[in-house]
Amino acid sequence: MRQLAGAINAAPGQRARFKAEQAKNVSASPRYRADIPMLAAMFRYCLEPSGPHIRSAKEQAIYVGYRSNLLRYLRAAVATWARPEEIADLRSDQWIPSAGALDLNPKGRRQTRKYRGIIPVPRQFMPYLAATDGSYMPIANIRGAWDSMRKEIGLPSDRGEAGWKLIRRSMATLARRRIGEANWRQGEMMLGHVRTSTSDIYAVRDPANLGLALSATESIIDDICALVPAAFHRTCTANVASNNPKKEKENG
Numbered sequence: 001m002r003q004l005a006g007a008i009n010a011a012p013g014q015r016a017r018f019k020a021e022q023a024k025n026v027s028a029s030p031r032y033r034a035d036i037p038m039l040a041a042m043f044r045y046c047l048e049p050s051g052p053h054i055r056s057a058k059e060q061a062i063y064v065g066y067r068s069n070l071l072r073y074l075r076a077a078v079a080t081w082a083r084p085e086e087i088a089d090l091r092s093d094q095w096i097p098s099a100g101a102l103d104l105n106p107k108g109r110r111q112t113r114k115y116r117g118i119i120p121v122p123r124q125f126m127p128y129l130a131a132t133d134g135s136y137m138p139i140a141n142i143r144g145a146w147d148s149m150r151k152e153i154g155l156p157s158d159r160g161e162a163g164w165k166l167i168r169r170s171m172a173t174l175a176r177r178r179i180g181e182a183n184w185r186q187g188e189m190m191l192g193h194v195r196t197s198t199s200d201i202y203a204v205r206d207p208a209n210l211g212l213a214l215s216a217t218e219s220i221i222d223d224i225c226a227l228v229p230a231a232f233h234r235t236c237t238a239n240v241a242s243n244n245p246k247k248e249k250e251n252g
Contacts, residue, residue, distance in 0.1 A: 105118075178216040
C-alpha cells in the first residue's frame with residue numbers, strides 16, 4: 001500500500017486519498033528468544049552433525065564442511081549482535097586490530113536510518129577477523145542451512161519468530177540482564193539504535209562506553225563454550241572454508 005501511495009503521489013497533479021499504515025503498527029513483534037542452551041545447540045548442529053544419514057566419521061566431517069558457512073554466521077552474530085545484512089557485508093578492512101574494534105559500516109557506504117556503529121570485538125572472535133582476507137562470509141545466503149538447523153534443533157517454525165535476526169534479539173535479551181537497566185544504553189549502542197557519544201575508537205572498549213556490553217558478550221560466549229567447547233575454537237576443522245561453496249549452500 002505504501003508503494004501504491006507513492007506511485008499515485010508521483011503522478012503529476014495526483015494525490016493519494018489514503019495513508020498506508022506503518023508495518024510496525026500492524027505487525028506483532030517476535031517474542032521468541034534463544035537461551036544459552038539453544039544457542040549452544042546451534043553451534044553443536046554445525047560442529048557435531050548427527051542422525052541416521054551420517055554413518056561414519058568421514059561423513060560427519062563432510063557435513064561439518066557443509067555447515068561451515070552457517071557456523072561463521074553464528075560466530076559473527078553472537079560476537080557482534082549485528083544485523084544479518086551487516087554480517088553479509090563484513091570485510092577484513094572493517095577490523096581495527098589496534099583498537100580491538102569493528103566498524104560495521106563499510107568504507108564508502110552512506111549511513112542510513114539503520115545506523116551501523118563501531119563496536120568492541122570479544123576476545124574469542126578476534127582470531128577469526130584476523131584470519132579474514134576480503135569477505136568474512138564466502139556465501140551471504142544461509143537460508144537453506146538456517147532452515148535445516150531450525151527444523152532439526154526445534155526452533156519455532158515461524159520464520160518471523162526464528163529467522164536470522166533471532167541471534168541479535170537473543171543476545172540483546174541475554175546481555176541486558178548482565179549489563180543492567182542502568183547501563184542498557186550500551187546495549188542500544190551495540191545494536192545501532194543509539195549512536196555512540198565517543199569519536200575515539202580506542203575508547204570504545206572502556207567500561208564507560210561499550211566495555212560493559214563487551215564483558216557481557218564475552219561471558220555469554222564463555223557460557224556457550226562451556227556446553228560446546230569448539231564453538232569459538234580457532235583450530236577446529238570447521239573453520240576451513242568448503243572447497244565447494246555451491247554444495248555447501250545446497251546442503252546446509
